[in-house]
Amino acid sequence: MNDSTQALAHFAATLSVDAIPESVIRRTEDLFLDWLGSALAGKDSRPVEAIARFATSMGPASGPSEILIHRRGTSPLVAAQVNAAASHVAEQDDVHNGSVFHPATIVFPAALAVAQAIGASGRELLTASVAGYEVGIRVGEFLGRSHYRIFHTTGTAGTFAAAAAVGHLLKLTPDQMRHAFGSAGTQSAGLWEFLRDAADSKQLHTAHAAGAGLTAAYLARDGFTGARHILDGPQGLAAGTSTDADARRLDDGLGTRWTLAETSFKFHAACRHTHPAADALQQVLREHRLAAGDIRAITAHVHQAAIDVLGPVVDPQTVHQSKFSMGTVLGLITVQGHAGLAEFDTHWRAEPVRAIHDKVSMRLDAEVDAAYPARWIGKVGVETTDGRRFEGKVLEPKGDPGNTLTRREIEHKALALACYRGAASTEEMQRVIARVWSLADAPSIAHFFAQH
Amino acid sequence: MNDSTQALAHFAATLSVDAIPESVIRRTEDLFLDWLGSALAGKDSRPVEAIARFATSMGPASGPSEILIHRRGTSPLVAAQVNAAASHVAEQDDVHNGSVFHPATIVFPAALAVAQAIGASGRELLTASVAGYEVGIRVGEFLGRSHYRIFHTTGTAGTFAAAAAVGHLLKLTPDQMRHAFGSAGTQSAGLWEFLRDAADSKQLHTAHAAGAGLTAAYLARDGFTGARHILDGPQGLAAGTSTDADARRLDDGLGTRWTLAETSFKFHAACRHTHPAADALQQVLREHRLAAGDIRAITAHVHQAAIDVLGPVVDPQTVHQSKFSMGTVLGLITVQGHAGLAEFDTHWRAEPVRAIHDKVSMRLDAEVDAAYPARWIGKVGVETTDGRRFEGKVLEPKGDPGNTLTRREIEHKALALACYRGAASTEEMQRVIARVWSLADAPSIAHFFAQH
Numbered sequence: 001m002n003d004s005t006q007a008l009a010h011f012a013a014t015l016s017v018d019a020i021p022e023s024v025i026r027r028t029e030d031l032f033l034d035w036l037g038s039a040l041a042g043k044d045s046r047p048v049e050a051i052a053r054f055a056t057s058m059g060p061a062s063g064p065s066e067i068l069i070h071r072r073g074t075s076p077l078v079a080a081q082v083n084a085a086a087s088h089v090a091e092q093d094d095v096h097n098g099s100v101f102h103p104a105t106i107v108f109p110a111a112l113a114v115a116q117a118i119g120a121s122g123r124e125l126l127t128a129s130v131a132g133y134e135v136g137i138r139v140g141e142f143l144g145r146s147h148y149r150i151f152h153t154t155g156t157a158g159t160f161a162a163a164a165a166v167g168h169l170l171k172l173t174p175d176q177m178r179h180a181f182g183s184a185g186t187q188s189a190g191l192w193e194f195l196r197d198a199a200d201s202k203q204l205h206t207a208h209a210a211g212a213g214l215t216a217a218y219l220a221r222d223g224f225t226g227a228r229h230i231l232d233g234p235q236g237l238a239a240g241t242s243t244d245a246d247a248r249r250l251d252d253g254l255g256t257r258w259t260l261a262e263t264s265f266k267f268h269a270a271c272r273h274t275h276p277a278a279d280a281l282q283q284v285l286r287e288h289r290l291a292a293g294d295i296r297a298i299t300a301h302v303h304q305a306a307i308d309v310l311g312p313v314v315d316p317q318t319v320h321q322s323k324f325s326m327g328t329v330l331g332l333i334t335v336q337g338h339a340g341l342a343e344f345d346t347h348w349r350a351e352p353v354r355a356i357h358d359k360v361s362m363r364l365d366a367e368v369d370a371a372y373p374a375r376w377i378g379k380v381g382v383e384t385t386d387g388r389r390f391e392g393k394v395l396e397p398k399g400d401p402g403n404t405l406t407r408r409e410i411e412h413k414a415l416a417l418a419c420y421r422g423a424a425s426t427e428e429m430q431r432v433i434a435r436v437w438s439l440a441d442a443p444s445i446a447h448f449f450a451q452h
Numbered sequence: 453m454n455d456s457t458q459a460l461a462h463f464a465a466t467l468s469v470d471a472i473p474e475s476v477i478r479r480t481e482d483l484f485l486d487w488l489g490s491a492l493a494g495k496d497s498r499p500v501e502a503i504a505r506f507a508t509s510m511g512p513a514s515g516p517s518e519i520l521i522h523r524r525g526t527s528p529l530v531a532a533q534v535n536a537a538a539s540h541v542a543e544q545d546d547v548h549n550g551s552v553f554h555p556a557t558i559v560f561p562a563a564l565a566v567a568q569a570i571g572a573s574g575r576e577l578l579t580a581s582v583a584g585y586e587v588g589i590r591v592g593e594f595l596g597r598s599h600y601r602i603f604h605t606t607g608t609a610g611t612f613a614a615a616a617a618v619g620h621l622l623k624l625t626p627d628q629m630r631h632a633f634g635s636a637g638t639q640s641a642g643l644w645e646f647l648r649d650a651a652d653s654k655q656l657h658t659a660h661a662a663g664a665g666l667t668a669a670y671l672a673r674d675g676f677t678g679a680r681h682i683l684d685g686p687q688g689l690a691a692g693t694s695t696d697a698d699a700r701r702l703d704d705g706l707g708t709r710w711t712l713a714e715t716s717f718k719f720h721a722a723c724r725h726t727h728p729a730a731d732a733l734q735q736v737l738r739e740h741r742l743a744a745g746d747i748r749a750i751t752a753h754v755h756q757a758a759i760d761v762l763g764p765v766v767d768p769q770t771v772h773q774s775k776f777s778m779g780t781v782l783g784l785i786t787v788q789g790h791a792g793l794a795e796f797d798t799h800w801r802a803e804p805v806r807a808i809h810d811k812v813s814m815r816l817d818a819e820v821d822a823a824y825p826a827r828w829i830g831k832v833g834v835e836t837t838d839g840r841r842f843e844g845k846v847l848e849p850k851g852d853p854g855n856t857l858t859r860r861e862i863e864h865k866a867l868a869l870a871c872y873r874g875a876a877s878t879e880e881m882q883r884v885i886a887r888v889w890s891l892a893d894a895p896s897i898a899h900f901f902a903q904h
Contacts, residue, residue, distance in 0.1 A: 050674045054667060058529035060512050077510035150692040155638075182646065186607075186653045187660050189641040192687035193679035194634065200677045201638045208639050212660070215506060224502045225652045227645035235644035235764075240602040240693055312687075 004250035005231055008138060009178035011254045012131040012164040017123050020130055024258045025440060028126045028133075030410050031094055033436040034265055035104035036068070036448070037414030038093040040423035041341065042086025043069040047200035051085040051207050065113035066450035069423055073450050076113040077211055080162070083109035084210035085203040088154075090341060091323045092417060095272045096133075096263045097400070098373050099140025099157065100148050100305065102206075103263060106158035107132035110210045111165040115445045120169050122442030128168040133260040136161025141249040142231060145373070147242040149308050155190020155205030156241070162213020163220075170221045182226015183216035185237045196312045198321035265399035265410065268339040273306040274329040275399070276368075276378025280392035281333050284382050287390075292335045292352055294384045300326050301365035301379040303372035310362065322348040327357030330380075341420050376400070407437075424449065456702035457683055460590060461630035463706045464583040464616040469575050472582055476710045477892060480578050480585075482862050483546055485888040486717055487556035488520070488900070489866030490545040492875035493793065494538025495521040499652035503537040503659050517565035518902035521875055525902050528565040529663055532614070535561035536662035537655040540606075542793060543775045544869060547724045548585075548715045549852070550825050551592025552757065554606040554658075555613060555715060559584035562614035562662045566621045567897045574894030580620035585712040588613025593701040594683060597825070599694040601760050607642020607657035608693070614665025615672075622673045634678015635668035637689045648764045650773035717851035717862065720791040725758040726781040727851070728820075728830025732844035733785050736834050739842075744787045744804055746836045752778050753817035753831040755824035762814065774800040779809030782832075793872050828852070859889075876901065 017025070042048040052070065055078045065079035066072065069086050073079075087093050088105040095102050107129050115125040139157040147153060163184035167177045189208060194201035216226070230236050231250065238245035268278050277300035284290065300306075309324065316322035323329070323344065331353035332339040347353050368377045378394040396403045405413070411433055418424040424432070432448055469477070494500040504522065507530045517531035518524065521538050525531075539545050540557040547554050559581050567577040591609040599605060615636035619629045641660060646653035668678070682688050683702065690697035720730050729752035736742065752758075761776065768774035775781070775796060783805035784791040799805050820829045830846040848855045857865070863885055870876040876884070884900055 047676055050671055050676045053674060054670050058511065058527040060510075075510040150687045179651070182649075182651055183653065183656055186643045186646060186656065187641045189639045191638045191679070191682065191689060191692060193682055193685040193689075193691075194638060196685060196687070197634075197677070197680050199631070199634055199679050200671075201635065201679060204635055204638065204671070204676075208664070212641075218506050219502055219652075219656070222502045222505060224499055224656075225649070227643070227651050227653060228649050230643065230645055233645040233648060235602045235648070237643060237645075239645075240643060 004247045005181065005229065006174070006178060007251035007254060008135055009181055010174040012135050012168055013172050013174040013177040015127055015131045015168065017127045019255065020127065021258065024130065024261050025126055027261050028129055029436055029439050030407065031104055031263060032108055032129065032439065033414050033433060034094060034410055035087055035108045036432065036436070037417030038090055038105065039068045039083050039087035041090035041092065041417040041420045043421040043423040045089045047203045048086045048089055051203060052082045055081050064117040066116060066447045068449060071449040071451065073447070076117040077214055079113035080110045080214050081207040081211040083113065085207040088206040089203055089320070090269060090417060090420070091271060092266050092269050092341070094263050094265055096137045096140070096259060097376050098262065099137045100153050100373055101137055101140035101157050102154040103133045103136050103161060105206045106136060106154065106161045106209050106213070107165050110162035110214045111169065112445065114166050114169045114214065116447065118169060119444050121444060122439040124169060125445055126440060128165045130260055131168040132161045132165030133263065134254070135164035137259040138250050138252065139231065142245055142247065143238060143242050144244040144246065145305065146244045148305060150192060151241055152190035152192055152205050155209050156188040158206065158209030159184035159188045159213040159216065162210045163216040166214045166217035167220065170217055172217065172220055176220040178228060179224065179226045180216045180220035182228065182230040183219055183224060184213045185230035186226065187212035187216065188237055192309065195309065195324055198316070198318045262401055264401065265405045267398040268329065269341045269344055270323040270329045270339055271309065273309055274326050275397045276376045276394060277302065277326065277380050278329055278333050278339060279394045279397045280378035280380040281330055281382070283394060284380060284390045284392035285334065290382070290384065292356060295334060295356060295359055295382065296385045297383040298330055298360045299381040300330065300360065300362045301368055301381065302362050303369040304364055305372065307362055307364060319344055319348045325357065326362055327360040328353060330360050331356035341416070456699045457633065457681065458630060459703035459706060460587055461633055462626040464587050464620055465624050465626040465629040467579055467583045467620065469579045471707060472579065473710065476582065476713050477578055479713050480581055481888055481891050482859065483556055483715060484560055484581065484891065485866050485885060486546060486862055487539055487560045488884065488888070489869030490542055490557065491520045491535050491539035493542040493544065493869040493872045495873040495875040497541045499655045500538045500541050503655060504534045507533050516569040518568060518899045520901060523901040523903065525899070528569040529666055531565035532562045532662040532666050533659040535565065537659040540658040541655055541772070542721060542869060542872070543723060544718050544721050544793070546715050546717055548589045548592065548711060549828050550714065551589045551609065552600050552605050552825055553589055553592035553609050555585045555588050557658045558588060558606065558610035558613045558661050559617050562666045563617040563621065564897065566618045566666065568899065570621060571896050572621050573896060574891040576621060577897055578892060580617045582712055583620040584613045584617030585715065586706070587616035589711040590702050590704065591683065594697055594699065595690060595694050596696040596698065597757065598696045600757060602644060603693055604642035604644055604657050607661050608640040610658065610661030611636035611640045611665040611668065614662045615668040618666045618669035619672065622669055624669065624672055628672040630680060631676065631678040632668045632672035634680065634682040635671055635676060636665045637682035638678065639664035639668065640689055644761065647761065647776055650768070650770045714853055716853065717857045719850040720781065721793045721796055722775040722781045722791055723761065725761050726778050727849045728828045728846060729754065729778065729832050730781055730785050730791060731846045731849045732830035732832040733782055733834070735846060736832060736842045736844035737786065742834070742836065744808060747786060747808060747811055747834065748837045749835040750782055750812045751833040752782065752812065752814045753820055753833065754814050755821040756816055757824065759814055759816060771796050771800045777809065778814055779812040780805060782812050783808035793868070
């Protein structure tokens with residue numbers, strides 16, 4: 001049966017490094033370094049360490065795959081789960097706009113853990129990661145906006161991304177890859193409900209997705225079968241969790257459209273849905289030299305998904321929840337000039353930030369919503385205490401492909417993330433950075449930090 | 453907030469053995485022995501052994517919790533996953549009609565693994581298992597028929613059942629239990645799509661649910677939080693996967709209605725949806741002394757869910773898939789007189805069985821459908837080659853609470869399951885049976901088979 005799922009499975013199984021444009025390989029290295037920083041920034045995070053304690057207590061005492069924040073070896077499954085949990089907590093990992101899927105935090109933990117376990121080369125790791133991105137993003141696009149209203153697409157589409165990356169490393173045939181997709185999708189899970197309570201589920205979602213996808217790929221190598229139409233069948237994932245799924249998205253431009261290169265780096269340390277408005281607000285503040293005391297009201301004109309995800313966060317109770325508060329983010333931008341990790345930790349509930357928070361409202365905007373999710377337009381209206389009104393608009397937020405980060409900016413961000421909780425020193429990170437920039441030439445992927 | 457979820461969490465956390473009627477404790481022992489037989493019957497099953505190979509390769513070399521089919525110790529997580537996979541493949545594990553949830557294959561693997569790890573007593577194991585049954589069944593009833601059309605409720609509600617049982621053993625507070633529910637539900641997964649291809653997902657669903665629920669409980673003990681309204685919130689499990697969820701089902705009769713005692717033993721080795729018709733057919737064949745050669749046509753008058761689950765299985769390709777074929781099951785009943793494990797293995801595609809298979813059709817029946825899922829009425833119409841027409845009807849299939857198995861019948865069934873693949877000898881099982889009948893007095897749960 002030659003359908004979209006088969007095409008996707010065939011692509012993921014047979015992708016060759018020679019078929020990938022050089023620029024996409026370079027961008028994969030960029031995203032890998034960006035991810036490494038996020039994974040290290042998860043050190044000492046309470047939910048991340050809880051997942052790490054549990055996973056390691058149920059796993060082996062040692063193993064070939066490294067847990068980055070603990071500098072120790074374990075099994076590929078445990079390493080993938082812990083590194084996936086760790087890399088999604090600082091809210092600095094990458095995102096693909098059209099699918100609203102965070103690929104790095106799923107793909108790289110699974111791919112790195114398995115590459116280290118089987119002695120894969122850097123080129124194999126990069127190729128497998130591209131397969132993971134291309135699959136996960138297309139599944140996210142396929143599941144659509146209706147799915148994202150209730151489901152955390154990174155958790156659900158993520159199982160496919162991990163299965164594709166790991167399946168590629170394990171050299172699955174196209175048929176085995178399709179079985180891996182079946183086992184991945186029948187484990188797909190992750191609900192947004194946790195946002196309402198500032199609960200810890202987000203880290204569990206990434207750990208779960210990376211682990212479930214890795215499991216699916218290993219099982220498929222061993223002959224374990226899955227549903228052929230797990231995505232578009234009458235009792236498949238879309239039938240159960242989406243009302244606007246479009247099967248044509250699954251193999252859209254495979255081999256010519258590189259969705260990995262459409263992935264955005266996060267610049268602000270907050271939910272991506274806040275970034276367009278944050279950039280637009282920075283524009284207004286800069287152009288009109290406004291300070292916090294000048295502000296009477298800020299209206300963020302947003303797409304519906306921003307309201308769905310950020311709307312429930314009315315009064316953030318934790319620093320992590322405040323990263324899902326449009327008011328806190330725009331408050332930090334206004335008062336601190338920047339909404340980075342340090343600004344959040346120190347100022348998320350400071351009085352001046354809180355004062356701006358209370359002046360922020362979100363409003364659904366027809367233009368912004370129509371462009372979403374392909375383009376994330378930022379649009380704000382600012383009213384000053386002396387009655388002036390300004391509007392700010394950015395067509396592409398900082399970090400998006402058309403407004404991307406330079407390698408120097410990526411290095412700087414990764415360094416800041418690695419040092420954030422002391423997970424690595426500047427000197428260590430400089431060695432890591434050099435290794436990443438030559439990843440394509442590495443005969444194997446030695447541990448970055450673990451001694452054994 | 454004193455709502456249904458809170459009531460359910462409070463019940464699961466604080467349930468005391470003294471609050472449970474003696475008859476319910478005895479029935480829990482019955483169900484435990486019945487489950488042990490099913491778990492042993494999973495030995496050498498290809499999908500089960502694949503899951504076991506993967507889980508043990510990613511887990512520790514030894515540990516306190518036993519894998520029954522391998523007679524070895526491992527971590528609680530790995531043991532729970534493997535025993536859960538093993539106990540759902542023979543299609544002989546128990547089922548609760550109203551929720552269409554298979555409790556044993558989720559609850560006992562998780563509870564036994566953790567009880568062995570923490571040195572819990574037999575009474576604690578039994579009490580925790582009751583908590584698991586009561587929670588899982590109510591979550592299944594809550595999710596409703598619309599959920600079951602696409603989702604394998606045993607996989608989805610199962611995470612809650614495992615979390616409740618393990619959470620009880622870990623002595624979670626009611627608040628921690630609620631957090632465990634949050635983490636369980638945000639991992640809930642399992643799609644029926646695999647049935648169409650006779651794929652291996654069913655074993656993965658039970659392994660996943662037992663593992664995810666166990667994970668959720670351990671995380672909650674460590675302070676990890678989950679969504680408070682994971683079941684009934686606007687972005688919770690029912691919002692995403694059900695259109696007829698009813699929150700009143702969650703705490704219906706807690707502490708007075710013991711849903712565990714409503715659970716049915718499976719008598720035929722096939723999908724439970726085939727059992728009512730199989731019993732009704734046996735009645736017709738017996739009363740009118742009909743043999744296979746007398747049959748022109750059989751019509752099974754069924755509820756809609758039977759059509760949803762069995763309908764896609766038009767031409768079964770494997771012995772496991774044939775257990776989801778109404779035609780094969782009624783064929784075995786007609787030709788062999790019984791549809792047990794041995795009959796399936798030897799005769800599922802035998803010509804005479806196949807001939808009856810082709811004469812079977814299913815028809816939606818208003819009376820049967822209206823009674824479902826509270827009562828599973830069996831109704832068949834049989835037309836003979838000489839033009840006679842007969843009707844059979846059973847109000848409660850063999851194994852249901854009002855038509856249940858005696859302890860002698862349960863022992864006989866468990867023995868047959870244990871010996872089916874040589875997982876245990878008759879002598880060993882006789883010792884196991886004696887231990888189960890005195891489980892309530894056991895100071896701790898030693899391994900049943902593993903030496904270390």
